[in-house]
Amino acid sequence: MFGSSEKKKRNKELRKRAGHLSERAACGLHCIKISDISVFAGKTPIIEHVNVHIHCGKLTAVIGRNGAGKSTLIKAILGEVPHEGTIEFRDMKENKVKKLKVGYVPQHLNVKKDAPVSVYDLFASCISNVPVFLYRKKALYDKILSRLALFEAENLIDKRLGDLSGGELQRVLLSIACTPVPNLLLLDEPVSGVDRKGMELFYRTIHSLKEKYDLSVILVSHDLTLVKEYADSVILLDRTVLKEGSPQEVMESEEFHEVFG
16 A cells, blocks of 8 residues: 555656556647538438538637537537538648548446446456456556546546546546547536536646647637637637637627527
8 A cells, every 4th residue: 555645646647647648749740630521410401511620739618599400510520320421631731631530528328326447447448358346457457547648537437437437537527538649539518517626627637638739729618708718719600600710709790699688
């Protein structure tokens, strides 16, 4: 067992080691091109002709009224709904299209309070083919511990999922979504139901993540105050893209005021 000071020292070392696993400065030379994406329910368009370019190291927030198609866009990028158009990951330096790795943090994860599933169990089931109920491999346990340390969540590894707070669960899900580090991280209302302190911690974590790693972040959010503070660019969506630009440009636009009043 570790004493308090030893545990803090060990956790600090874990975070340091975790940071060296795949950290790299954002190069600005990778672009995700979402070209002419449309999704239909029968003949009725849910979203249509959505065109967006997202560069690495940037947080792009998607905002809009309820029913504007924000979550549908996320599902289209994930390939969960049939869609028209293309999504490609382009290396602008080499002018090559590469395979896009996507990480995803959902709005909700339904967990029974009394379910005998720990953070380790969930994480291991996502990154390993070995049944988690058989035995714990030390190498896998240490790997998960290091990945959780990136998000100051290593102390949660043996906790049951049902005992986590909303903010703790989101940090765990974020750790899983970033193993391995994706090119694109999708966040669909990730702090819904999390208290203000937890929301601010989550956004600070995302801000740090996008600056340390060569990845793009698309965030769906209704919290315009935090979007204004943390987003690099904003997309105002209402079935199609009404306005795109910096938070200030979008939130001062005529289109924004027509949607939100």
